[in-house]
Amino acid sequence: MSMSLKPKPPHPLGNCPGCAEPLESGDRFCGACGFDLSAAEVPDRPTVPIALPVEWPEPPPRDPQSLTTATQHPHDLPGTDSGGRDLPTIPVRTDGVPEGAGAEAAAAAAAAAPQGDAAEAVGATGGQAPAERTAPGAEPEGAGAPGEPVTAERTPAVTGPEGATSSSGSGPEAVQPSDDGDFTLPAPDPRAALRAEPTAAPPTPAAEPSGGDGRKVCVACRVGRVDGDGYCEHCGHAQPRDRDHMEEDLPAVAAVSDRGLRHHRNEDSFAVASTALADGSPATLAVVCDGVSSATRPDEASAAAASAARAALLTALPRGTHPQQAMQEAIVAAADAVTALAERPEGEREHQNAPACTIVGSIVTDGLLVVGWVGDSRAYWVPDDRTTPPARLTEDDSWAAQMVAAGLMNEAQAYADERAHAITGWLGADSYELDPHTAAFKPDRPGVVVVCTDGLWNYAEAADDMARVLPPDAAERPLHAAQVLVGHALDGGGHDNITVALLPFALPSPGAADPA
Amino acid sequence: MANFSKPTGPQFSVDVYQNEFLPEGGRDVNAIVTVTATGGGTAGSFRPAAARSAAVVLMLDCSGSMDYPATKMRGAREATAAAIDTLRDGTFFAVVAGTHVAKEVYPGDGRLAVADARTRAEAKNALRGLSAGGGTAIGTWLRLADRLLSSADAAIRHGILLTDGRNEHEAPAELRAALDACAGRFTCDARGVGTDWEVEEVKGIARALLGTADIVADPAGLTADFTTMMENAMGKEVADVALRLWTPVGVEIGFVKQVAPTVEDLTGRRTEAGPRAGDYPTGSWGDESRDYHVSVRVPQAAVGQEMLAARVSLIVPDPAGGAPTTLSQGLVRAVWTDDMVMSTAINAQVAHYTGQAELADAIQKGLDARKSGDHDGATAKLGRAVQLAAASGNADTAKLLSKVVDVVDAATGTVRLKAKVAEADEMTLETRSTKTVRVKK
Structure with missing residues (x-):
């Protein structure tokens, strides 16, 4: 992202990996030996910590025109609304019908969607499937607030791409102006969509081919069988592990995590869950963690953190803890879990860095959106109405972000520096000082929260970019949209592990508090 | 022959120490394999x-x-x-x-x-x-x-x-x-x-x-x-133990050496044992631990790939002629990364034993040069040996060397050949030149 902002940047690789010939900016092949540079074009930016005390910068002044936000410091708890006022009492919902019905229907649609795409392939799904998918997606608002303009706008936004599918047959997500809409949709990258479909097709390891003796055939050489250690007994290549690609799809939240193309294992992890607050109103949560690759066992760190944060949230939220407070506590619990990993004896190995990871989490409840984070994993807000501006909800604990926040560099300079992606905050035993950041928002329109690691946002850094690649029907088909986002990152080179969770946010319906 | 599943037999463990990370295009994989047998008949126990x-x-x-x-x-x-x-x-x-x-x-x-x-x-x-x-x-x-x-x-x-x-x-x-x-x-x-x-x-x-x-x-x-x-x-509890090395297609074996307690090159003593597997003899084992240095060359693979470069196992033949028993095994891996910090790190064990093997070689070459009257060559080789012995903490070998050369500065390997050397001292150094020490903790 920041590469394009640099004035006359040298080629990021410096010299050709094949023959050491010096490269120029924009080279796609080595001028001397013809080495294809595209595979190695963007040097990896591993998530690495630097040991500096963190001065968390004050949030920028609020732009009254944009999404109303106010970043809260932990000691500001409990949360405030977007105007900085105390939060109103969360309305008690006794019927639970509108949200529940919508969620269940969405779940059915989401569950049906991948199979539909995979089995019936292109063009055949035309009329039926879109209708099914559209209806439940519109239902949460429609049930409580009939005729609300935002719903009317969203409907074409969903039917648009599906309509295009039946008419063009070029791809399920090929975007064209919708038949009944009066505006053109923000087009998702069609390559991303195409890339995402194969990703979605084999969702489970069970689909992998297996040999006659019950052991799997190596995916690398297709000759040998896979031994008990997960390696091919012929060519020795490691086989895909369960963690290489993970998906989870709940009624109101979905997440996808992928190893990417350049890393040998997936050091990201996530956790998603649905629960209910003390008043019975539904809450969904997602936690995404990115293992620090320069530390030992980053994969264990991220898994432990995500799992601990999930458990903490599922304990705190139903007890009536304010979601922002719950997020704060969950991050502390995650940090404790990662710190505990370092205490495990490492035998007589030489000194190694303690396990570490980043964390970003989000909770969506009735009318309230909470995010919390440590490190450079991010949350974005993308409104369903794409004519309204999206926003980034988190501020990285990174060197570049600090430089910009401190006014020492502009964004272009800061992100051009090789230290740009060094993180200044993380979970782990050697963390300088745990400083969880949390923020609460009261969005005034429906949208989707994108919770992701830098493996995704490196390929869609600005909020506008993220909004552009997020499929318009993300709220209705969060799993599919997450697959598309992962596909976008893979298409861009997949230099890092990619993890994204999507939480649709629906406006609280005015009638919801009324138990009629 | 002993039944290895019974609790009285020694338990073998295999630990692999390596930096598995290779840069793009990297092919050489080195690993130190530590084999430890424990729980067998220790001296004094009467069975x-x-x-x-x-x-x-x-x-x-x-x-x-x-x-x-x-x-x-x-x-x-x-x-x-x-x-x-x-x-x-x-x-x-x-x-x-x-x-x-x-x-x-x-x-x-x-x-x-x-x-x-x-x-x-x-x-x-x-x-x-x-x-x-x-x-x-x-x-x-x-x-x-x-x-x-x-x-x-x-x-x-x-x-x-x-x-x-x-x-x-x-x-x-x-x-x-x-x-x-x-x-x-x-x-x-x-x-x-x-x-x-x-x-x-x-x-x-x-x-x-x-x-x-x-x-x-x-x-x-x-x-x-x-x-x-x-x-x-x-x-000794178990005889005829062999180190079995399995390698995938396309992997070339550089060498297989015992590096502790002494340096012994086993590369040429391989006997084929099935597809892509070979056995290197290790003799009989009591309660002891030995280290082996395995060096293999793998085919290139793209960044992000991981492969098994070698599987190292300890086996004993079945006296009845059946399939040999595998006592323990370890994996030598290769993982390609574009993180230079990871791929350029040298495993401490590999570095140490590479130095110990060079030490043994320098002593042998230095003594050979000395015998053939090549005093400059002998001074250079034995000087290097002194330097290596000092740096790795091989005190026994350093002491033996000091009876053959006058050490001016061990850190730089500056030595002078002694004019008169007792034959016993020279023979002791030559006989024990392959003795190694383990990595300093």
């Missing part, structure tokens, strides 16, 4: 069932030179008596007198005795009749030992060989043929007493028969050395 399955033949040089000085013959007799006293009850044993022919001293008739109070006394009595006279043909001693050892059904078959002179009364090819015939049939420790023997000959016997080699310059030291050797032999 008759296991004792029965061990057999030891003591081969004593009785050539004419053993009487010059007479302390050698006397020392050998006393040392052998001490070794016999160290035999566990129930162990098969025999004593062979070696000259240009091999003669059974005890019990005779091509048999092995079973150790008990009576046989030990008879054997020691028989030693009194030994006298020096004749030549040296070590190949004949080994062949007789092999015949005797194979006459008993013993799992652990071991020889102890003592010589004081060169193998002058048979052609080198005959000794080589005898070693080839005996390799894998029994293990053998070899000792040179005095300073009139050939270092390479004694080391060659130990190497071929997977035993230890050492010098006993002063015959008075023989008793202690023989006792230790016999204790070690009595501690």
Whole structure:
């Protein structure tokens, strides 16, 4: 992202990996030996910590025109609304019908969607499937607030791409102006969509081919069988592990995590869950963690953190803890879990860095959106109405972000520096000082929260970019949209592990508090 | 043969130390494989069932030179008596007198005795009749030992060989043929007493028969050395253990070396064991730990790929001819990354043993240069050896080196050759040049 902002940047690789010939900016092949540079074009930016005390910068002044936000410091708890006022009492919902019905229907649609795409392939799904998918997606608002303009706008936004599918047959997500809409949709990258479909097709390891003796055939050489250690007994290549690609799809939240193309294992992890607050109103949560690759066992760190944060949230939220407070506590619990990993004896190995990871989490409840984070994993807000501006909800604990926040560099300079992606905050035993950041928002329109690691946002850094690649029907088909986002990152080179969770946010319906 | 699943047998563990990360285009994978056997019969524990399955033949040089000085013959007799006293009850044993022919001293008739109070006394009595006279043909001693050892059904078959002179009364090819015939049939420790023997000959016997080699310059030291050797032999629990290396298609094997307790190149001793697998002999094991350096060259793969570069396992053959038992195994991996920090790191164990192997090599080359009158070459090589020994904390080798060179500065490897070096010191250094130390903690 920041590469394009640099004035006359040298080629990021410096010299050709094949023959050491010096490269120029924009080279796609080595001028001397013809080495294809595209595979190695963007040097990896591993998530690495630097040991500096963190001065968390004050949030920028609020732009009254944009999404109303106010970043809260932990000691500001409990949360405030977007105007900085105390939060109103969360309305008690006794019927639970509108949200529940919508969620269940969405779940059915989401569950049906991948199979539909995979089995019936292109063009055949035309009329039926879109209708099914559209209806439940519109239902949460429609049930409580009939005729609300935002719903009317969203409907074409969903039917648009599906309509295009039946008419063009070029791809399920090929975007064209919708038949009944009066505006053109923000087009998702069609390559991303195409890339995402194969990703979605084999969702489970069970689909992998297996040999006659019950052991799997190596995916690398297709000759040998896979031994008990997960390696091919012929060519020795490691086989895909369960963690290489993970998906989870709940009624109101979905997440996808992928190893990417350049890393040998997936050091990201996530956790998603649905629960209910003390008043019975539904809450969904997602936690995404990115293992620090320069530390030992980053994969264990991220898994432990995500799992601990999930458990903490599922304990705190139903007890009536304010979601922002719950997020704060969950991050502390995650940090404790990662710190505990370092205490495990490492035998007589030489000194190694303690396990570490980043964390970003989000909770969506009735009318309230909470995010919390440590490190450079991010949350974005993308409104369903794409004519309204999206926003980034988190501020990285990174060197570049600090430089910009401190006014020492502009964004272009800061992100051009090789230290740009060094993180200044993380979970782990050697963390300088745990400083969880949390923020609460009261969005005034429906949208989707994108919770992701830098493996995704490196390929869609600005909020506008993220909004552009997020499929318009993300709220209705969060799993599919997450697959598309992962596909976008893979298409861009997949230099890092990619993890994204999507939480649709629906406006609280005015009638919801009324138990009629 | 022992049943390895039973709790009394030793447990083998394999630990692999390596930096598995390779840069883009990287192909060389190095790993140190530490094999540790624990829980077997430690010295002092008395287990008759296991004792029965061990057999030891003591081969004593009785050539004419053993009487010059007479302390050698006397020392050998006393040392052998001490070794016999160290035999566990129930162990098969025999004593062979070696000259240009091999003669059974005890019990005779091509048999092995079973150790008990009576046989030990008879054997020691028989030693009194030994006298020096004749030549040296070590190949004949080994062949007789092999015949005797194979006459008993013993799992652990071991020889102890003592010589004081060169193998002058048979052609080198005959000794080589005898070693080839005996390799894998029994293990053998070899000792040179005095300073009139050939270092390479004694080391060659130990190497071929997977035993230890050492010098006993002063015959008075023989008793202690023989006792230790016999204790070690009595501690052996599992024989014919092999290091099996499996490699995937396209992987070339650079070398396989034992690097601790001594450096022994095993690369050329591979016997094929099925598709892409080969066995390297390691002899018999008691409670001990050894390190191996495995170096392989893998095919290139893209960044982000991971492959198994080699699977290292410890196996023992089935005496009934069935499939061998795998005692333990470890994995050597290759993972390609574009993180330079990860791919350029050198594993401390690999670095250490690479240095120890170079140390052994520098000593041998330095001593060879010295013998051939190349003083500059000798100074450079032995200087490098001093530097390596100091840096790696190999104090024993550093001490031996200091008897051959005057050390001006160990850190830079600046040395001067000593004008006068005792022959025993030079031979000790040469014999023990392959001794290594483990990584400093």
